[in-house]
Amino acid sequence: MDTRVKVATAFDLAAWSAGHLNTVERALERWVTADAPAGVDHGAPAELVEAMRYAVLDGGKRLRPLLVMAAWEAVGPPPGSTGEDQRQAAVRAACAVELIHAYSLVHDDMPCMDNDVLRRGKSTVHVKFGEASALLAGDALQALAFELLTPDDAGISGERQARLCRLLARAAGSGGMAGGQAIDLASVGVALTESQLRDMHRLKTGALLQASVMMGAACGDASEMALSGLDRYGAAIGLAFQVVDDILDVTADSATLGKTAGKDATQDKPTYVSVLGLERSAAHAQELLAQALAALAQSGLPDTRALQGLANMVVNRCS
Numbered sequence: 001m002d003t004r005v006k007v008a009t010a011f012d013l014a015a016w017s018a019g020h021l022n023t024v025e026r027a028l029e030r031w032v033t034a035d036a037p038a039g040v041d042h043g044a045p046a047e048l049v050e051a052m053r054y055a056v057l058d059g060g061k062r063l064r065p066l067l068v069m070a071a072w073e074a075v076g077p078p079p080g081s082t083g084e085d086q087r088q089a090a091v092r093a094a095c096a097v098e099l100i101h102a103y104s105l106v107h108d109d110m111p112c113m114d115n116d117v118l119r120r121g122k123s124t125v126h127v128k129f130g131e132a133s134a135l136l137a138g139d140a141l142q143a144l145a146f147e148l149l150t151p152d153d154a155g156i157s158g159e160r161q162a163r164l165c166r167l168l169a170r171a172a173g174s175g176g177m178a179g180g181q182a183i184d185l186a187s188v189g190v191a192l193t194e195s196q197l198r199d200m201h202r203l204k205t206g207a208l209l210q211a212s213v214m215m216g217a218a219c220g221d222a223s224e225m226a227l228s229g230l231d232r233y234g235a236a237i238g239l240a241f242q243v244v245d246d247i248l249d250v251t252a253d254s255a256t257l258g259k260t261a262g263k264d265a266t267q268d269k270p271t272y273v274s275v276l277g278l279e280r281s282a283a284h285a286q287e288l289l290a291q292a293l294a295a296l297a298q299s300g301l302p303d304t305r306a307l308q309g310l311a312n313m314v315v316n317r318c319s
Contacts, residue, residue, distance in 0.1 A: 017066055055106050105119055107134075189268045192275065
């Protein structure tokens with residue numbers, strides 16, 4: 001019997017995603033360049049920018065940018081407004097969170113971390129450009145993310161800029177992604193409980209996905225009820241993504257994943273599959289999907305179909 005949670009099918013997620021992905025890709029192509037900003041005599045070194053562009057362009061699911069755009073659309077512009085300034089903020093937030101994600105992958109793949117050679121179906125950045133260039137490319141992508149959130153001329157208020165920067169910084173720092181990675185490195189060969197594993201992945205993976213949702217909401221004017229629902233949705237989806245990732249590391253091959261399959265077991269890392277088993281992990285992913293959809297239903301937002309579709313995609317994906 002198929003026990004997967006079902007969501008409404010009237011919404012065309014593929015068409016919706018294609019439009020936003022095109023916007024994000026064009027923006028990343030434009031912003032990750034060697035051009036010097038106005039008033040600056042020299043642009044970035046060409047070799048560094050090449051590594052940055054290699055890391056972030058033409059690859060990946062772009063789930064985090066899509067979550068930003070979906071949350072912003074769900075909140076919607078204020079009555080009587082076209083919402084163009086908010087849309088510009090959302091596009092910048094979508095690109096910024098993808099730059100943080102890309103930088104984290106560059107650093108995580110390096111020999112001092114996971115020592116991986118394959119990412120998004122191609123050689124990792126340190127394999128192609130060397131370790132020093134990979135380290136600097138990651139650093140530069142991180143800095144560029146916050147530069148995108150603080151433009152001089154995009155009509156984004158200083159208050160909204162500060163809110164977006166704070167959400168992203170908290171999700172990426174020691175109380176979020178970086179902290180989770182530190183726990184992950186310290187947990188190799190250690191038998192974690194389910195609670196300890198959950199806490200680690202809520203930081204390492206979940207924090208940035210949850211922040212993507214909340215950054216999208218921060219680009220609009222959401223009610224407290226909407227913010228509460230979106231926050232719980234983001235937390236559930238952030239954890240569900242990692243549960244499914246652990247499952248796919250066991251059940252899929254490297255060509256399908258675009259990264260090295262089976263490396264968690266090889267490196268003796270604790271995963272949901274090693275702690276719960278394959279069947280229980282799959283059931284837990286469906287439980288988290290149900291939690292996410294319930295949170296949306298309680299958000300008071302009139303149209304959350306894109307967020308519902310993305311949640312279903314996260315949990316029932318094949319790669």
